[in-house]
Amino acid sequence: MSNIIEAKGLNKQYGNFKALDNVSFELESGRILGLIGPNGAGKTTLLKSLLGLTPFEGELNIFGLDPHKQRDELMKRVCFIADVAVLPRWIKVSQAIDFVEGVHPRFSRELCEKYLEQTKIKRNSRVKSLSKGMVVQLHLALIMAIDADLLILDEPTLGLDILFRKSFYEQLLNDYFDDNRTIIITTHQVEEIEHILSDLIFIQDGKIVLDDSMDAIADSYFEVMVEKEFEEAALAMKPLNVREVFGQKVCLFSGIAKEQLQELGKVRKPSVADLFVAKMKGEAA
Numbered sequence: 001m002s003n004i005i006e007a008k009g010l011n012k013q014y015g016n017f018k019a020l021d022n023v024s025f026e027l028e029s030g031r032i033l034g035l036i037g038p039n040g041a042g043k044t045t046l047l048k049s050l051l052g053l054t055p056f057e058g059e060l061n062i063f064g065l066d067p068h069k070q071r072d073e074l075m076k077r078v079c080f081i082a083d084v085a086v087l088p089r090w091i092k093v094s095q096a097i098d099f100v101e102g103v104h105p106r107f108s109r110e111l112c113e114k115y116l117e118q119t120k121i122k123r124n125s126r127v128k129s130l131s132k133g134m135v136v137q138l139h140l141a142l143i144m145a146i147d148a149d150l151l152i153l154d155e156p157t158l159g160l161d162i163l164f165r166k167s168f169y170e171q172l173l174n175d176y177f178d179d180n181r182t183i184i185i186t187t188h189q190v191e192e193i194e195h196i197l198s199d200l201i202f203i204q205d206g207k208i209v210l211d212d213s214m215d216a217i218a219d220s221y222f223e224v225m226v227e228k229e230f231e232e233a234a235l236a237m238k239p240l241n242v243r244e245v246f247g248q249k250v251c252l253f254s255g256i257a258k259e260q261l262q263e264l265g266k267v268r269k270p271s272v273a274d275l276f277v278a279k280m281k282g283e284a285a
C-alpha cells in the first residue's frame with residue numbers, strides 16, 4: 001500500500017500562537033482515520049491545510065500533489081463536508097443535484113437518483129420543507145454519488161440525534177467505503193465512530209500526541225479493573241491513567257504485556273474515549 005497523504009513538519013502560526021506545531025503523519029489508502037482533539041486543538045486548521053485552504057510551513061503532499069499549488073487537480077479527487085445537517089434552505093432538491101453536478105467532475109447523477117429513490121425526498125421540494133433527517137439523507141446521497149478518493153468530514157453529524165448519527169455512519173460504511181477510498185473524520189463523539197476507524201490521531205495544542213492504527217492500539221493499551229489487594233502493585237507500574245468505578249481502581253497501561261496485567265485483575269480494551277482522556281491528562285501533566 002502506498003501513502004496517499006504525507007505530512008512532514010507542518011507548522012501554522014496565527015500571530016504568536018501555534019495552531020499546528022511540527023505535525024507529521026502518513027496515511028495509506030483504504031483507511032478510515034479519526035482525527036480527535038479537544039476544542040481549539042488544531043483539527044480544522046489541519047484539515048484546511050490538507051485542502052489547500054490555508055498557508056502553512058512544512059512539507060505536505062496528497063496523492064503526490066501539493067495542496068496549494070495543485071489545488072484544482074487535488075479537488076477532483078477529494079470531497080469535503082463540514083456539516084451534513086445543513087444545506088441552503090431556499091434550494092430545491094433538483095437544484096442541489098444540478099449544483100453538485102456542476103462543481104464536481106466525479107459526481108454521478110444516476111447514483112444520486114438511486115440513493116434518493118430509497119427515501120421519500122421529492123425532486124421539487126425545497127430544503128426548508130424537508131425534515132432534518134431528510135436533509136441528512138439528501139446530503140448523503142449527494143456525497144456518496146461523488147467518486148472521491150479522499151472524503152474529509154469535519155464534525156459531520158453536529159446537531160443530529162443519535163439515530164441519524166448512527167445511520168449516517170452505517171450508510172457511509174456499507175454503501176460508500178471500499179479499499180480504494182480513504183476517509184478522515186473529526187468528531188467529539190468518538191464512541192460513535194470508534195468501531196469504523198482503522199487509524200487514530202489525537203491532537204492537542206497543535207501537536208500530535210498519538211498516531212497509530214487501531215490494531216496497534218489494541219495490542220499496546222490495556223485497561224485493568226484492579227483487585228483491591230493488587231492496587232499498590234498496579235500503581236507502582238505507573239499507569240497512564242487511574243479512574244474509580246464503584247470504588248475499584250481502573251488503570252490504563254501502555255506497553256505492558258497483557259499476561260502480566262492479568263495478574264492484577266480483569267483486563268479489557270480501553271474505549272477511544274478513555275484513551276483520549278488518559279492521553280490528554282498525561283500531556284497536560
Ligand SMILES: Nc1ncnc2c1ncn2[C@@H]1O[C@H](COP(=O)(O)OP(=O)(O)OP(=O)(O)O)[C@@H](O)[C@H]1O
Pocket residue numbers: 014019037038039040041042043044045046
Ligand atoms: N483565523 C484564525 N485566526 C487566529 N486564530 C485562529 C484562526 N483559526 C483558528 N485559530 C486558532 O487556532 C486554534 C486551533 O483552531 P482549530 O479551529 O483548528 O481547532 P479545532 O481543533 O478544530 O477546534 P474545535 O473542536 O473547537 O472546532 C484555536 O485556538 C483557534 O482559536
